[in-house]
Amino acid sequence: MRRVSKSEHARVSLTLNGRKASGQAEPRMLLSDFLRHVLGATGTHVGCEHGVCGCCTVLIDGTAVRSCLTLAIQAEGREVTTVEALAGPDGKLSPLQQAFQNNHALQCGFCTPGILMSFTDFLARHPHPSEAEIVDVLSGHLCRCTGYAGIVSAVLEATSRQAKSS
Amino acid sequence: MKPRPFDYMCPETVDEALALLAEHGEDARILAGGQTLIAMLNLRVVEAPVLIDITRIRELDAIRELDGTVEVGATVTQNRLLQLPSLAEKLPLLHAVLPFVGHFQTRNKGTVCGSIAHADPASEIPLALALLGGQVTLRSQKGARILSASEFQQGMLLTARAPDELITAVRFPIVNVRVAFREVARRHGDFAIVAIAAAAENRENIRIGIAGMADRPAVRSFQVDGAASLQHAIERLAWELEGYDDIHASARMRRDLLRRLGPIVVEEARQQCAA
Numbered sequence: 001m002r003r004v005s006k007s008e009h010a011r012v013s014l015t016l017n018g019r020k021a022s023g024q025a026e027p028r029m030l031l032s033d034f035l036r037h038v039l040g041a042t043g044t045h046v047g048c049e050h051g052v053c054g055c056c057t058v059l060i061d062g063t064a065v066r067s068c069l070t071l072a073i074q075a076e077g078r079e080v081t082t083v084e085a086l087a088g089p090d091g092k093l094s095p096l097q098q099a100f101q102n103n104h105a106l107q108c109g110f111c112t113p114g115i116l117m118s119f120t121d122f123l124a125r126h127p128h129p130s131e132a133e134i135v136d137v138l139s140g141h142l143c144r145c146t147g148y149a150g151i152v153s154a155v156l157e158a159t160s161r162q163a164k165s166s
Numbered sequence: 167m168k169p170r171p172f173d174y175m176c177p178e179t180v181d182e183a184l185a186l187l188a189e190h191g192e193d194a195r196i197l198a199g200g201q202t203l204i205a206m207l208n209l210r211v212v213e214a215p216v217l218i219d220i221t222r223i224r225e226l227d228a229i230r231e232l233d234g235t236v237e238v239g240a241t242v243t244q245n246r247l248l249q250l251p252s253l254a255e256k257l258p259l260l261h262a263v264l265p266f267v268g269h270f271q272t273r274n275k276g277t278v279c280g281s282i283a284h285a286d287p288a289s290e291i292p293l294a295l296a297l298l299g300g301q302v303t304l305r306s307q308k309g310a311r312i313l314s315a316s317e318f319q320q321g322m323l324l325t326a327r328a329p330d331e332l333i334t335a336v337r338f339p340i341v342n343v344r345v346a347f348r349e350v351a352r353r354h355g356d357f358a359i360v361a362i363a364a365a366a367e368n369r370e371n372i373r374i375g376i377a378g379m380a381d382r383p384a385v386r387s388f389q390v391d392g393a394a395s396l397q398h399a400i401e402r403l404a405w406e407l408e409g410y411d412d413i414h415a416s417a418r419m420r421r422d423l424l425r426r427l428g429p430i431v432v433e434e435a436r437q438q439c440a441a
Contacts, residue, residue, distance in 0.1 A: 001175065001176060001177050001178055001182050002174075002175070002176040003173070003174070003175045003176075004173070004174045004175075005173050006171035006172055006173050006174075006215075007171070010174075026171065027171070027172055027173065027174035027217070028168060028169045028170070028171050028172060028207075029168075030168065030169075030204075030208070033168075049167060049168075049208050050205040050208050050209055051201060051204070051205045051272060054269075054271060057271055063274045063275075064270070064271050064274055065271060065274050065275045066201075066271060066272065066275070068204075068208065069200050069201055069204040069205060069208075069272075069275065070200065070204070070275070071174070071197075071200075071204070071217075071219075073174055073176075074197075074200075074219060074221065118270065118271055121274075122270065136265075136270065136354070137269075137270045137271075139269055139353070139354045139355050140268075140269030140270055140271040140272065140355065
């Protein structure tokens with residue numbers, strides 16, 4: 001059984017975007033802060049820090065979750081995927097990211113990484129969602145530029161492209 | 167904000183978890199999905215000197231059928247129960263309420279038992295457990311006990327769980343009823359202002375469950391003998407439960423929501439029964 005006292009720093013090892021990564025964390029360190037401050041993966045944004053805004057959404061073992069409502073130490077041994085993994089090594093945008101660009105689905109872009117990660121999980125499970133289902137998933141995110149219509153269009157475009165290519 | 171410092175323990179068996187609870191008792195908080203607990207720790211509205219993370223206890227991760235119930239283990243997430251292929255057939259009420267619990271992203275981590283443990287009076291899963299007459303199974307080093315939903319939930323955020331006890335599972339009875347559910351919330355995914363569920367055995371015998379009107383879900387059974395008697399019964403219930411004032415709504419608005427929504431939900435359940 002793992003026990004870490006409050007004043008201790010523990011080594012947390014995980015797989016980040018396909019590569020082994022590790023660093024030191026106190027028990028109270030949130031996964032969002034561990035990713036940004038310890039591992040330097042600043043693509044994940046932190047908005048409200050109590051699970052409401054959705055900016056910090058990442059995938060843990062393929063499932064979209066709030067990294068601000070997860071302790072870094074809970075990610076021990078897990079596969080964490082962040083927005084940095086979506087584009088190809090040559091910088092080519094993923095179909096979902098390209099659809100966001102085509103549809104002007106971001107203005108300031110602060111909320112975008114979380115939204116991309118939510119739909120990366122959701123579309124993997126539901127490749128052909130209805131507009132209502134897309135809106136339902138999007139309700140787990142806040143966009144203070146209020147560009148929701150563009151985001152819905154982008155996800156619809158991404159799913160219709162997937163339909164064409166499959 | 168960030169949580170205050172705490173000691174972290176990650177048991178791998180229920181016995182290890184029970185030993186930790188026996189040792190730390192009131193100082194300890196159980197961490198499962200963390201979708202409420204970590205938010206409250208971040209906001210520093212909850213103190214937890216010790217966190218016991220149960221998410222790696224494999225024996226708590228099961229959904230199984232047992233004695234005419236579906237038993238859901240303590241670490242089963244809300245989305246995992248929602249994805250159970252037979253859910254609509256066996257637990258149609260859970261199939262109806264789970265999409266209203268938080269958001270897709272929080273249901274991926276939030277647990278069914280965690281909602282029960284938190285005991286928010288406006289929360290959907292405790293409402294479903296109360297309406298179906300479900301049970302909560304608890305264990306400590308002293309032994310196991312099984313409480314009915316009404317014995318377990320004792321008030322606002324208040325349950326019968328002793329400090330050294332672990333909720334190991336909840337049991338939802340598989341009953342042959344037609345159900346309906348509606349709620350009013352400021353935004354989809356927020357806690358409901360008022361949530362109403364109905365279960366109809368047939369067109370006459372109805373159970374109604376209401377969350378958001380009192381310090382815990384209220385369940386009543388009554389006989390429906392025409393629209394006027396239904397409206398009358400709901401009217402009496404609205405005055406009996408009173409409702410309460412908070413930042414989201416006044417007691418009067420809550421009574422009004424029950425008066426208007428109650429008959430609709432009951433009718434939706436009744437309409438599904440053969441005449």
